[in-house]
Amino acid sequence: MPSEPQPILDLSDAAIDWQVLLHSGTASAADRSRYQRWRELSAEHLAAAEEAEALWGDIGHTEAAARLSVVPRRSRRWGSAIAASLVLALVGYGGWQQAPALLADYHTSTGERRTVTLEDGSRVTLNSASAFSVKYSDDRRLVSLREGEALFEPAQDPRPFVVDSGDERVQGSGAVFSVRRQGQAASVVVARGEARVGERLLAASPDAQAQTAWQRGKLIFNGRPLREVIAELERYQHGRILISDNQLGALPVSGVFDLDDPHGLLRTLEQRYELKVTYLPWLAVLY
Structure with a gap:
C-alpha cells in the first residue's frame, strides 16, 4: 500500500x-x-x-x-x-x-505443493507460491530460495549444501530442514540433525512436525491468534481474508486443518468459534 x-x-x-x-x-x-x-x-x-x-x-x-x-x-x-x-x-x-x-528453476503456484529431486539426489518439497534455483560447483551445492517456503533433504555429498534466502544463509548437509522466506527475512525449522544459520547452530525443533505439517497437506495450530491463522490460510488461496476487528484477531485457535480444503477451514471456524463470514468477490470478511 x-x-x-x-x-x-x-x-x-x-x-x-x-x-x-x-x-x-x-x-x-x-x-x-x-x-x-x-x-x-x-x-x-x-x-x-x-x-x-x-x-x-x-x-x-x-x-x-x-x-x-x-x-x-x-x-x-x-x-x-x-x-x-x-x-x-x-x-x-x-x-x-x-x-x-520467472527467474527460478522450480516453482509452485498458489495452493500447489511439489516435491522435486535434484541432480545430486537431494529432495526439495516446495510449499504454496514458492520458487528456487540451484547451482552446483566443485566446492558447494547452492540453492537460492527466491520466494516462499521449502523443505530440504540433502543427499550425501562431500560438498556443503547451502540455502541462500535473502539475509540468511543456511548450511545443513546432514540435516532435514525447512526455510521460509518473507522479503529479505527468513525463518528456519530443523526437523532432523543440525543446521548452521549464519554464525548460529540450530538443533532439531521439538515442534518441527507441526511446523512442517504443510508438506503432509495439514495446518496445525495450538492456541495461535486468529489473525495468524488467517495469514497462514491466505498463503494457500487467491483473494483476501479480512478480520473485522483486532479483538477478534486475538482469538486463540487450535486444531488440525486440511490444506486441500481451505474453504473448509473457514467453515470449521464458523462452527467451532461461532464466527460469521461474508463472502465478496475475491474477499472474505470474518466477524
Whole structure:
C-alpha cells in the first residue's frame, strides 16, 4: 500500500483500498493519520470516503445488506466498484507473485505443493507460491530460495549444501530442514540433525512436525491468534481474508486443518468459534 494511495479507476476504488488496509489488523497510527489527510483533500475525497465507510459498516449485517438492493443508484455502484478494485488488486498481486518464478528453476503456484529431486539426489518439497534455483560447483551445492517456503533433504555429498534466502544463509548437509522466506527475512525449522544459520547452530525443533505439517497437506495450530491463522490460510488461496476487528484477531485457535480444503477451514471456524463470514468477490470478511 503506497503512503498516499492513488485511485485505480476513480476515488471510489481508492477509498475501498483504504478500508481494506484500515480493517486488515495491520494498519498503524501513521496509516490512520494518512487516511484522515486523504479524506480532507477535497469534497470528492470526503464523499468517496464516507461511502466506503458506510459500505464497510454494512458488511455482515443482514438487514443492511438486504437494503443494498433498494438504495439509490449512486450507492449501488459500490458492488461493481468492489469487484473491480479487488480484481485489479489480484491481477497486480499475481503479476508480482510470478516475478520470482520467472527467474527460478522450480516453482509452485498458489495452493500447489511439489516435491522435486535434484541432480545430486537431494529432495526439495516446495510449499504454496514458492520458487528456487540451484547451482552446483566443485566446492558447494547452492540453492537460492527466491520466494516462499521449502523443505530440504540433502543427499550425501562431500560438498556443503547451502540455502541462500535473502539475509540468511543456511548450511545443513546432514540435516532435514525447512526455510521460509518473507522479503529479505527468513525463518528456519530443523526437523532432523543440525543446521548452521549464519554464525548460529540450530538443533532439531521439538515442534518441527507441526511446523512442517504443510508438506503432509495439514495446518496445525495450538492456541495461535486468529489473525495468524488467517495469514497462514491466505498463503494457500487467491483473494483476501479480512478480520473485522483486532479483538477478534486475538482469538486463540487450535486444531488440525486440511490444506486441500481451505474453504473448509473457514467453515470449521464458523462452527467451532461461532464466527460469521461474508463472502465478496475475491474477499472474505470474518466477524
